[in-house]
Amino acid sequence: MDYNPSRRTVITSSGLLTAGLAGCLGAAQEDSDPGDTSANQIQIQQDGPAPVDLGTACNFSILAKSGISSVPNSDVAGDIGVSPIASTAITGFGLTLDASGVYATSTQVGGRVYAADYAEPTPSRLSTAVSDMETAFTDAYGRVPPDETELGGGNIGDETLTPGVYNWSTDVLIDDDITLDGGPDDTWIFQIAGDLTVASGVTVNLEGGAQVENIVWVVAGGAGVEIGTNATFAGIVLAQTGINVLTNATVDGCLYAQTDVNLQMATVTGCDCDLVDLQVESTCEDDEGTITVTNPNDVSVMVTVTGPDGYEETMEVPAGGSATWGNLADGTYSLETDSTAIGLDITTLDISCDPAVPDVVTTPATDVNESTATLTGELLDLGDFATVDVFFEWRELGADEWIATAPQTLEEPGDVSAEIDGLEPGTTYEFRAVGLANGERVEGATLRIVKLVPGVPEVITSPATDVNGSTATLTGELLDLGDFATVDVFFEWRELGADEWTATAPQTLEEPGDVSAEIDGLEPGTTYEFRAVAVANDTRAEGAILSFTKAEPGAPMVETQMATDVNGSTATLTGELLDLGDFATVDVFFEWRELGADEWTTTAPQTLEEPGDVSAEIDGLESGSTYEFRAVAVANGERYDGTIVSFTKAEPGVPSVETQPATDVNGSTATLNGELIDLGDFDAADVFFEWRELGTDEWTTTAPQTLEEPGDFSAEIAGLESGSTYEFRAVVVANDEQFLGSTRSFTKLAPDELDVETLPATDVTGSTATLNGELLEAGDAEEVSVYFLYRVTGTSVWLFTDEAVLTEPGPFSAEIDGLEPGTTYEFRAVAQVGSAVVFGDILEFTTVRDDKKGKKRKKKREYERAKREYEKYTKKYEKGNTDEKQLKKKRHAYEYAKREYETYKRTCENAS
Secondary structure (H helix, E strand, O other), X not given: OOOOOOEEEEEEOOOOOOHHHHHHHHHHHHOOOOOOOOOOOEEEEEEOOOOOOOHHHHHEEEEEOOEEEEEOOOEEOOEEEEOOOOHHHEEOOOOEEOOOOOOEEOOOEOOOEEEOOOOOOHXXXXXXXXXXXXXXXXXXXXXXXXXXXXXHHHEOOOOEEOOEEEEEOOOEEEOOOEEEEOOOOOOEEEEEOOOEEEOOOOEEEEEOOOOHHHEEEEEOXXXXXEEOOOOEEEOEEEEOOOEEEOOOOEEEOOEEEOOEEEEEOOEEOOOOOOOOOEEEEEEEEOOXXXXXXXXXXXXXXXXXXXXXXXXEEEEEEOOOOEEEEEEEOOEEEEEEEOOOOOOEOOOEEEEOOOXXXXXXXXXXXXXXXXXXXXXXXXXXXXXXXOXXXXXEEEEEOXXXXXXXXXXXXXXXOEEEEEEEOOOOOOEEEEEEEEEEEOOEEEEOOOEEEEEOOOOOXXXXXXXXXXXXXXXXXXXXXXXXXOOOOOEEEEEEEEEOOOOOOEEOOOEEEOOOEEEEEEEOOOOXXXXXXXXXXXXXXXXXXXXXXXXXXXXXXOOOEEEEOOXXXXXXXXXXXXXXXXXXXXXXXXXXXXXXXXXXXXXXXXXXXXXXXXXXXXXXXXXXXXXXXXXXXXXXXXXXXXXXXOOOEEEEOOOOOOOEEEEEEEEEEEOOEEEXXXXXXXOOOOOOEEEEEEEEEOOOOOOEEOOOEEEOOOEEEEEEEOOOOOOOEXXXXXXXXXXXXEEEEEEEEEEOOOOOOOEEEEEEEEOOOOOOEEEEEXXXXXXXXXXXXXXXXXXXXXXXXXXXXXXXEEOOOEEEEEXXXXXXXXXXXXXXXEEEEOOEEEEOOOEEEEOOOOOOOOHHHHHHHHHHHHHHHHHHHHHHHHOOOOOHHHHHHHHHHHHHHHHHHHHHHHHHHHHO
């Protein structure tokens, strides 16, 4: 672009400046010549317009009139505030109100949180800040003439912008990175009559030393400002309405909205203000206290100090100077300023100038062993003395005289200790720490020592482990050595009912810990007992007696599962070897026959060295016939059978179609849904829908769709009337033969009667996630069912979460599990009243990547388990023991698991 604004000279006088010029002003005043025409005027060379004065609003990183919200966790540096709305309009931050009632805190806010319903001076301070924000908006939006108008037709992506005033009468879109190129004192004002939209991933780059405090985006549009996901934005935003900062976006600057500010896991860094807190310090001079307040700002303030006995004095603290309150008595003092923009780094302090005595404490004795102990204490404070002598006094409880240890001279606070001896077991002693300085004696609390009788070891017996073949491992734990340096630990064991114990080799321990010993020569079917024993200096301690039984050799376990892929004249028999028992290998095969036949047909055996799935394909099956089969395991000539399971080779079928609920019932349109369950014996079939308003005679038909395999189909219909109920059914036609699905209905509600919103997923791990949504409108419904649909992005089958029932608008969520690591899922919130269903937008999330062994086998087991569950529910449905909705959920889960397994299987085959 060819725009190059002229260099301007800006005259600034004492008072408030925008943050970008404050540092320049301070530097100029330090180096000013006493001969200047005005001590309060300097000249600063800059490009761009005169700065926008934010006033006291600059003390806030975020300031709004109707609310601030966060989808946790956001990160805001500095203070945030709302006015005239109350603190209830600050949501998602988890506020903790300070005891003063003046402000609150949040883990998401680096500074403090202020609201109009907090204690004074917060309401008046916020009122001034909001007024300053509105004044800044009017000033920035009214700057004329602009240096550039309608740049890029409102799309300024990939532009490099030099300092100046820019004006648009339209919306402004930043759909690619832009650069603001200028020096640290240069300024930009962007006047936008419409809305400002920053696309996802876009960065606003600053070059040449440009400062965020000198960049002002003033937006007057009704929708306001939206900063997209993962975008990086820079500058001060003054919005006449609201500001939305989406997931993982960063705003390097401040946000000021005349309605609300909404953050979604976003970062706001804030902007520097020229006004800083007054600095407070106290000292003692000739036993009298003083308080000094220093003002680093370029504007003077009045400070009032109140204290004990009705003390109160107000003084002016000049700009860049200080004021001192002297001759103060000991006590607590409070400080206040007359400025809502300038605070104090200390508002309450204690003064104590009277001579102080030492402070000493007694702490518990340590190393109480045999006839000795170590007494301990701490000198906390020397008071007003240069050195303090510290020692201990001790005696047997009940004695008249104290015994004193040698004194230790300390020049600073610290720990002290002294060892004493001659203690008797079973006797109680007392002691105290003593401090002595210039005849001033102070004592710590009196504590006691109990010299116990020497302790014996303590040992426990733990359960036996690794009871295999003819061996076992005995376990135990030495809990305490008592008063002994070492202890020998071993085990005694015997067959239950025997007289003599067998002892294992002793183990010598110098500290508590676990012990174990392996024994052998055990007989199957026999019970044994054992105990842990500790011995020290002929002192013996025993643990409890425990027992275990050496089991008979284990047999293999085999399970017959369902027949699968019953197609044409073939089927696949499946089973699982659950346990090899005590055998190294096991042969597994299947036996099968037509129901009623005498002879079994045997499949080829498979030799397994570990538990696992087995399967075999059989052929020659006849339609309409029922077959039975069983899994068989053979080891060392011993045979073990699984249960007998049967299946029927179905007769050739006719097409089957299912009508599913209508979706996207919005405006005057709706989407009708169905599923071709089976083509029967036909290669292709035409599917479509018939629909009509409830009570009318004629059906309306949608355009047919030709399907060559089972699957979902849908069609959009239009011209619906709010408040009307419609019925529809799915239809399949093959070879001029028509088959109908069930008839369903739905009601077209008014647009404002039912509304739901999908919110971002949270707590996403490798296999789980929490889906979030909010019911915005419930209309006249007393109860609204809410749930979520989710699926792997790019797949066609939705999975359902369990339903929840809401009696009024509000948030809801559901945790889902069984997700695949490193996979992207899409989901949407759903609200339903009767047959009326509305949907929220589709959002996405990606699970944490986690490559694990055995994934293929796991997916196969999940698929087979889901299939068995679906077949079980099919039988329950046929018997009237479950409803169609539950059956449909099981079928979706089965189809999802099958598709996942087959996809992963193909991926593995391609990789190999």
